Amino acid sequence: xxxxxxxxxxxxxxxxxxxxxxxxxxxxxxxxxxxxxxxxxxxxxxxxxxxxxxxxxxxxxxxxxxxxxxxxxxxxxxxxxxxxxxxxxxxxxxxxxxxxxxxxxxxxxxxxxxxxxxxxxxxxxxxxxxxxxxxxxxxxxxxxxxxxxxxxxxxxxxxxxxxxxxxxxxxxxxxxxxxxxxxxxxxxxxxxxxxxxxxxxxxxxxxxxxxxxxxxxxxxxxxxxxxxxxxxxxxxxxxxxxxxxxxxxxxxxxxxxxxxxxxxxxxxxxxxxxxxxxxxxxxxxxxxxxxxxxxxxxxxxxxxxx
Amino acid sequence: xxxxxxxxxxxxxxxxxxxxxxxxxxxxxxxxxxxxxxxxxxxxxxxxxxxxxxxxxxxxxxxxxxxxxxxxxxxxxxxxxxxxxxxxxxxxxxxxxxxxxxxxxxxxxxxxxxxxxxxxxxxxxx
Numbered sequence: 001x002x003x004x005x006x007x008x009x010x011x012x013x014x015x016x017x018x019x020x021x022x023x024x025x026x027x028x029x030x031x032x033x034x035x036x037x038x039x040x041x042x043x044x045x046x047x048x049x050x051x052x053x054x055x056x057x058x059x060x061x062x063x064x065x066x067x068x069x070x071x072x073x074x075x076x077x078x079x080x081x082x083x084x085x086x087x088x089x090x091x092x093x094x095x096x097x098x099x100x101x102x103x104x105x106x107x108x109x110x111x112x113x114x115x116x117x118x119x120x121x122x123x124x125x126x127x128x129x130x131x132x133x134x135x136x137x138x139x140x141x142x143x144x145x146x147x148x149x150x151x152x153x154x155x156x157x158x159x160x161x162x163x164x165x166x167x168x169x170x171x172x173x174x175x176x177x178x179x180x181x182x183x184x185x186x187x188x189x190x191x192x193x194x195x196x197x198x199x200x201x202x203x204x205x206x207x208x209x210x211x212x213x214x215x216x217x218x219x220x221x222x223x224x225x226x227x228x229x230x231x232x233x234x235x236x237x238x239x240x241x242x243x244x245x246x247x248x249x250x251x252x253x254x255x256x257x258x259x260x261x262x263x264x265x266x267x268x269x270x271x272x273x274x275x276x277x278x279x280x281x282x283x284x285x286x287x288x289x290x291x292x293x294x295x296x297x298x299x300x301x302x303x304x305x306x
Numbered sequence: 307x308x309x310x311x312x313x314x315x316x317x318x319x320x321x322x323x324x325x326x327x328x329x330x331x332x333x334x335x336x337x338x339x340x341x342x343x344x345x346x347x348x349x350x351x352x353x354x355x356x357x358x359x360x361x362x363x364x365x366x367x368x369x370x371x372x373x374x375x376x377x378x379x380x381x382x383x384x385x386x387x388x389x390x391x392x393x394x395x396x397x398x399x400x401x402x403x404x405x406x407x408x409x410x411x412x413x414x415x416x417x418x419x420x421x422x423x424x425x426x427x428x429x430x431x432x
Binding site: 031032035036039040042043044046047050051053054057058061062077081084085088089091092094095096098099102103278282285286289290292293296297299300301304306 | 331333334336339340342343346347350353354357360365369370372373376377380381383384385386390391393394397398400401402404405408409412413416417
């Protein structure tokens, strides 16, 4: 860098750092501006995911039983936890890479970036295993979901009769019978509370659904499914819309992150970074940590529902 | 941040002290990165373990509480917010406040447009 300082820069100013744009006074000012810009972008990313988190919150608040049924039946907590570990580990290697760039450790930076890239790839492999399982179990998004009213594939869920178009017929308003009315009491089993309450439903649960035989599993799934309130049963497909949109948008971010890390890796191999110029490494690192941050919330919200 | 760690870019001090950051950024100590990583792993194990227990409504509180702690650790140390200009933190917190407002207000009236009239839980069948 000391030789660069005495060269004439492209802007014709002697003693000008080649990485310092002419509209900044100092490298420090340029660096903090770049970081602030990145943070504003990350803020908009959080707001974008906020829309999906909002949809998730409203649906889970209204149909807690549907969410616990779908998550406990179909989501593999072990794979989710594995992906959490993989992503946090790749966050560590990315943070270490930024540190290496700041300290002029070119080889460490390259190794860290390769490790981060491998972590991202491993995450996507696990994710694709999960998505394949959903596809095979006919719980994909929209019409590909056996709980959707308009699902046309095999093994459609045994849904109560409803109007087509995915919208249930408005149920006849039900007046809760007075507990003393003997005739009404017979019908109490037909009236299921929509909210998870002490008097509410108890869904039969069993750990390690994965270890059951397919027939046993199908039986258990049906048993749990029919314990759900009739008017909510088709909404199991809504859970999977939330699941695929949230993990899908996150997965797209992982793919974009892999592209960015590859770009940084190529530049690192070309020895373009040093202790005075590492802004791209730092900003891509921030992006990668945000991807990790989103997953830190997605994991408990989707995989750990009870 | 001490002045020794905070050399101004382009000064010759920066070249004499290569272990300190030049362009105003802070170099995170390696032990701290490893420590934060280990805490994140422990918290992940805790949140998975707690999810196997039935704590009723407290399950979601524990799960989200642990997630907030993990996210704070990542933001503060992996993302340098602990040493950064506080304005970056303000940007992040502002985004989080708006997301909270969005979700909070949506939840307030989310039950108001249901096709089914809310049925209050009735007494158990004997």
